[in-house]
Amino acid sequence: MVDSIPALISIRTATGEVEMVNRQCLDYTGMTVDQLKNWPEAVHPDDRADTIARWKYAIESGNPLDTEVRARRADGMYRWFQCRALPLRDTEGRIIRWHALYVDIEDRRRAEEALRSSEHQLRLVVDSIPALVSTMTPAGDTETVNEQLVAYTGQSPEELKNWPEKVHPEDRARIADRWRRSVETGNPYDAEERVRRADGVYRWFHTRGLPIRDTEGHIVRWCLLLTDIEDRRQAEQALRASEHHLRLMTETIPALVWRTTPDGEIDYVNRRVLEYTGKPLEDFGNDGWLQLLHPDDVDPTIRIWRQNTQTGEPHQVTYRLRRADGAYRWFDVRGEPLRDNEGRVVQWYGICIDVEDRRRTEEALRNTQDRLSVASQIATVGELAASIAHEVNQPLTAVVSNGNACLRWLSAQPPNLAKAVEAAERIVRDGKDAGEVVRRIRALFKRAAREEVPLDLNEVIAEVLRLLQSETAKRRVIVETDLGQDLAPVNGDRVQLQQLILNLLLNGIEAMDPVIDHPKRLFIRSKRESDDNVLVEIQDSGVGLKDPDTVFDAFFTTKENGMGMGLAICRSIVQAHNGRLWAASGQGPGATFCFTLPLQLSPMS
């Protein structure tokens, strides 16, 4: 039995001499029992002294021996053995013999060695990965931590066992709760928390934990990985802040802001648009926004917008947009395409600015001006009337008092005829005086009505254009001229001709007010038509004329505040200058007004 045990057995005397060994022992060492009496020979030189000392101690103390030792095999190779020896005692307790058992543990030691080295490798990896790592027991307590975690927190692995202390107080309860749930359910752990650095600064970490299970599925430990996300979080925060800032800006600027896809589908509008129109964003897609325009503005607007989205040219229109309460207000609209690096349009951005109030103010201003000029006319007439009354009153008063005097002389007893004749003569004189006053006033009016001088018509046109400069600029009217250089002077009244041209130009400008789909163009041409005639043409790109004749009728007007007198006066001025004024239906949009004036005018009566 002893020989067939897969281990080496030796029996020693109470003093430790080898007495007997089993077969395995002889086979392994290749030595005889006699040779084995000198047993340290079979022990590895490095282990020899230690083993001898241990035996010595065991024999002296009587304690069992337990040690590991390398024993030489027959072929000279050393293998590790675990040596256990127990003393055998007699009835009095004296040691009579030692029984020693050597079990070959070479393979186990190698495995242990390999494990240790692989563990070491792993440790190295875990310690050098740029993240904090810890393992936890299945119950959720800290087991091990890597060096990074120690270095980051400045705490020893022992101190780190109380890990909630390292977490920001505000995150502690949340994190503890999460961790408890993972430990209870075995579900992976995933959370973000602030962890205190050695210097006391908290940084954000993303912690992920996975359970490690044995073959039966029981969790044997948890492995936690903490990644520093502070920088990422800060960048995210900065991005969020700048996004918020931008959004705030688009939401608060006092204009309607919109964005469309490259082909013109609205995909964003700011809050002001929603508030103004009272519609949700969905109502703007699929050309829904066109329903919010004034019916008269839809066609021109859509034409321009289609054209702009096709060519990528900046978009610029004016239209009336319906407010939530149904009222239409005028808006100036601008759109610009945003392009990518290759120049392709990726988006359109645009704004609509409410110009209703400005328009109303302008209109009010115009009305005020009109009223003012009427008022000043009335004032002038009033002044004139007062001075006429004054001048006429004086002789009339004298006539009345002389008449009375004459009556008194005639009714005296006896009548004083000589005095009566005198008074009657004074009446005649004063009456003549009054007539003279009236005549003078008429003459005054005649002179004021026409003062003929030789005039350069181009100069008159230029004067009027200068007067209108701010008006044309304000209404974005493009003025073009083609003034003939060979015009001889005409005889005429400067103020009246100025009035004529001013009237025609103003009519043209006003006729272009509703235009939004093409440029507002005002064209003035002067040329010598024949030897004795000059022709002036004023062409606009406005709404045009329905009937070129009726417009000259007095009181014909299509304007809310119009008098319908402008063209009638114009015609009478031209006729007074022996010229002709007519309207022609021009080519393209708009109207053309023409007048001719003779180069030589006969003096007016």
Ligand code: ADP
């Ligand atoms: P008012 O301008 O006060 O209405 P006018 O005699 O100047 O009086 O003009 C009469 C009408 O003729 C205008 O109301 C307008 O309908 C029409 N009209 C005048 N000029 C033009 C023009 N250039 N284009 C289109 N219509 C015009």
